[in-house]
Every structure is written in C-alpha cells, then in structure tokens.
Amino acid sequence: MVENFKMPWEERPAGCTDMMWRYSQNPVIGRYDIPTSNSIFNSAVVPFGDGFAGVFRCDNKAVQMNIFAGFSKDGIHWEIEHNPIQFKAGNTDMIESDYKYDPRVTWIEDRYWITWCNGYHGPTIGIGYTFDFKEFFQCENAFLPFNRNGVLFPQKINGKYAMLSRPSDNGHTPFGDIYISYSPDMKYWGEHRCVMKTAPFEDSAWQCTKIGAGSVPFLTDAGWLLFYHGVIQTCNGFRYSMGAAILDKDCPEKVLYRTQPYLLAPAAPYELQGDVPNVVFPCAALQDGKRVAVYYGAADTVVGMAFGYIDEIVDFVKSHSL
Ligand code: BMA
Numbered sequence: 001m002v003e004n005f006k007m008p009w010e011e012r013p014a015g016c017t018d019m020m021w022r023y024s025q026n027p028v029i030g031r032y033d034i035p036t037s038n039s040i041f042n043s044a045v046v047p048f049g050d051g052f053a054g055v056f057r058c059d060n061k062a063v064q065m066n067i068f069a070g071f072s073k074d075g076i077h078w079e080i081e082h083n084p085i086q087f088k089a090g091n092t093d094m095i096e097s098d099y100k101y102d103p104r105v106t107w108i109e110d111r112y113w114i115t116w117c118n119g120y121h122g123p124t125i126g127i128g129y130t131f132d133f134k135e136f137f138q139c140e141n142a143f144l145p146f147n148r149n150g151v152l153f154p155q156k157i158n159g160k161y162a163m164l165s166r167p168s169d170n171g172h173t174p175f176g177d178i179y180i181s182y183s184p185d186m187k188y189w190g191e192h193r194c195v196m197k198t199a200p201f202e203d204s205a206w207q208c209t210k211i212g213a214g215s216v217p218f219l220t221d222a223g224w225l226l227f228y229h230g231v232i233q234t235c236n237g238f239r240y241s242m243g244a245a246i247l248d249k250d251c252p253e254k255v256l257y258r259t260q261p262y263l264l265a266p267a268a269p270y271e272l273q274g275d276v277p278n279v280v281f282p283c284a285a286l287q288d289g290k291r292v293a294v295y296y297g298a299a300d301t302v303v304g305m306a307f308g309y310i311d312e313i314v315d316f317v318k319s320h321s322l
Helices: 310-319
Strands: 037-048 051-060 065-072 078-080 087-089 100-108 111-119 123-130 136-138 147-152 161-167 178-183 190-196 210-213 218-220 223-234 237-247 255-258 280-287 291-298 302-309
Touching (some): 037 065, 037 111, 051 111, 100 147, 123 147, 147 210, 223 280, 237 280
Parallel strands (some): 037 302
Antiparallel strands (some): 065 078, 100 111, 147 161, 161 178, 178 190, 210 223, 218 223, 223 237, 280 291
C-alpha cells in the first residue's frame, strides 16, 4: 500500500451499478497536449515526490511513436515534456530503438523501472530505469522479437524480477496469450511460463482473440490484482476492453480468478471515436489500498481514467470468474 499521497478520485455517480466508472472530466490528456503530438494514449503514471510522474506515449504528426516524461501535482492535470526521453546506456551499450510505445512504469527497490514496446527488427520489450524522470538509462531488451505488453511486477518474487508479456507477430497480431518470465538481474530472462490464454468465444467473447497485461499488478488480500486488455475481432476490426485477474501471490503464473464479463469496454464517445475506434487499453493503476484509479488509452488517441473500490473489484472478479 502506498501511503501519504493524494489519490486522484471521483465517487461513483449516483445510480451507477458498474464495478468501475469513468472520470466525468475524461479525457484527462488530449491528443494535441504537446505541440508535436498527433495523439497521446497508452501511458503510465506513478506517485513521485509530492505528486506524480509518468511516461507517455506521444505519436507525432509524422505518426512516429515515442515516449515522453510528464509530471502532475494531482494525477489529473499533466505537464508533458516537449521532447522525447533520451536514454543513456544502462546495463548494455545496445540501446537501438526504431520506435517506442505503450510504456509501463513501476518502482522496484530503489528506482523506477520502465518497460515499453521497443522497435528492434520489429516489436519487442525494452527496459529502462530512472531515479528522477530526468535522466534515463536503457537496458538490454528482455526478449527476442516479436513481443508486446511487457509488465513488471513491483517486487521480486522468490528472489527474481518477474515480467508478464505477450509473444506476438510483427503486425496487428491476430492471437496472443499472457506469459511470465523471471530474471535475476533485469538482463537475462528465462523460466518462461504461460499464465493465461484467450477465452473461448462462447464463454467470454470480449477476450476471445487476444489478451495482454495492462497495469502493473498490485497485491491484495486475494493475490495480485492485474488489469488486462482483451480483444475480440469483429466484422469492423479489433475491439479492446478491460478485465481483471487475480494471480497467486507467490506463484503468479497461477491464475486464481479472471473476469468473465469485462470491467470497462468502449462506450464513451472518446473510446468509440479516434484514430483506432473501440479501444480501451489500461497501462497503469494508482491505488491507496482501498481505491484504484486506472489510466487507459482511449481509441489510440487520448488518455482516460476509471475508478473503483478494490474490495468490490476483488469480490466481483471472484464471483464472476471464468
Ligand atoms: C496494439 C498496440 C496498441 C494499440 C492497440 C489498438 O497492437 O499498437 O498500442 O492501442 O493495438 O490499436
């Protein structure tokens, strides 16, 4: 539990019976919030200093994908740097990157670790770290191409760093399951295990085409709570929604529960309309032990927030599990 920070929060609207609800002022980040951007979405935030910091995916007007640092006092109003993050060499000199997108951030032990989808002969998982969100260091890529949605656990598990990821192809992958890998040093990754696969169409169609880890998991009494995205291929293209899973505390490749119904699916105008319609794509969650605020990319164009009570979500995941 993170203490002494002010959760961005808005109560459930009167009459709403949903487990999670959208912030009434969504989107919190607009597509043109920095001068060069075409879109700002799929971005990650963490408590930092007396406020918050984040790593933001800003595609520019040439539609080149890159990641940018940003800061906020309240977690809602953000100042994003106008220039992309420049990395120095971390645990390697090999810091090639054709593009960077879909960052996640988490504090582990003594620094903030960042993972993202790194262009190295196709998409794979890049890793970097920072202490202050000013100076950044890039490490070895975690995996061979192609891979997306690399999400670190916020603490070592049985003495090793642990990361979820989704092996994929070089295109708009028509498949995808969530795997876990372990590393003693953030450089060499192994012990790859399957965590969870897509659901059968007839059981839970919103997650029948592909799934991928979303926010950094956090511990609850029931285990690790992970928000993930699920995709269905419709006659009009992919549709991305958000569900949640609870993974075993000591052995997170063991899925204890996962939602059959989604928790959030494209329905608001900014989720239905944009560069890629019908996308809700969670990348971060702030929580204070009771409440959670999820940050998600909407329609590959803007950033939105959704709120919920952790106990209620955990009960829902347990009682509506696949
Ligand atoms: C994935 C990634 C995400 C994007 C999603 C929906 O392959 O490119 O960044 O949000 O597709 O377009």
